[in-house]
Amino acid sequence: MKLKTALNFARDSLTKHKDEALFILCEYLQKDRAFIALNGDFDFDEKPYFKLIERFASGEPFEYIFEKAQFYGLEFKVQKGVLIPRFDTEILLELALKELSQKNYTNILEIGFGSGILSIILALKLALKIKACDISELALKLAKENALRHEVEHLIDFRLCDFKNFEGEVDFIISNPPYIQNDYKLDIWVQNEPKQALFGGVKGYEFLEELIVFARKNKVKALACEFGYDQKEILHKILHKNDFKAEFFKDFAGFDRAFLAHAVETI
Numbered sequence: 001m002k003l004k005t006a007l008n009f010a011r012d013s014l015t016k017h018k019d020e021a022l023f024i025l026c027e028y029l030q031k032d033r034a035f036i037a038l039n040g041d042f043d044f045d046e047k048p049y050f051k052l053i054e055r056f057a058s059g060e061p062f063e064y065i066f067e068k069a070q071f072y073g074l075e076f077k078v079q080k081g082v083l084i085p086r087f088d089t090e091i092l093l094e095l096a097l098k099e100l101s102q103k104n105y106t107n108i109l110e111i112g113f114g115s116g117i118l119s120i121i122l123a124l125k126l127a128l129k130i131k132a133c134d135i136s137e138l139a140l141k142l143a144k145e146n147a148l149r150h151e152v153e154h155l156i157d158f159r160l161c162d163f164k165n166f167e168g169e170v171d172f173i174i175s176n177p178p179y180i181q182n183d184y185k186l187d188i189w190v191q192n193e194p195k196q197a198l199f200g201g202v203k204g205y206e207f208l209e210e211l212i213v214f215a216r217k218n219k220v221k222a223l224a225c226e227f228g229y230d231q232k233e234i235l236h237k238i239l240h241k242n243d244f245k246a247e248f249f250k251d252f253a254g255f256d257r258a259f260l261a262h263a264v265e266t267i
Helices: 003-029 033-038 047-057 062-066 089-102 117-126 137-149 206-217 232-241
Strands: 069-071 074-076 108-111 130-134 156-160 172-175 199-201 222-226 244-250 256-263
Touching: 003 033, 003 047, 003 062, 047 062, 074 117, 089 117, 089 172, 089 222, 089 244, 089 256, 108 117, 117 130, 117 137, 117 156, 117 172, 130 137, 137 156, 172 206, 199 206, 206 222, 206 232, 206 244, 206 256, 232 244, 232 256
Parallel strands: 108 130, 108 172, 130 156, 172 222
Antiparallel strands: 069 074, 222 256, 244 256
């Protein structure tokens, strides 16, 4: 079948996700968009391509199909069972990069490292030693693979443990924690991602509250976290109650998305 014919069939089958038909075709052929546009009459074996389209249409995310994701201009390995990185999380990363480049924190901890992306980029950009914890064995394996790929495995201590059981001093915390309400209805693609990395409790912010309490008890100087678009007010109260003064930041769509908080006694 010709490229343009197969692509049109795939687009028609995906209706609201027509762009993904092109992404999948480029990845399947290992060609860029220009090649597709200039070679519409090129004949190829369309059957494996249509199988990929079927997988996506049934709810399997693009990143799981090809086991990779782009984030902050870099490529990382991802697998089903570990959260897929989102563009909006670059806001959180930028906050941490700025804070860590301006201040000297000795003990940095990432809570819920997933595929290891945040810790890896911090280590790459700032040559910092970082500790990171997660409760997923798959995440631990994947994060170590990604750290090795980006040659920062010597800088990051990935640990399999609940953050509440973490042992050691902590000055700075970065986290993209689960913050979605348990009863929130997700689309079919997000439903394929690990629920423990998505749902934060009945109200959504319970995990974040536990994290903030942990930070106070452990005399953490600063923490940077992502959160839900409607949680700014309650998180401001929780942070204030636990002696943190916070700044809140919006994502590229204008939604409240991340905060940077400092312990009042360190300001």
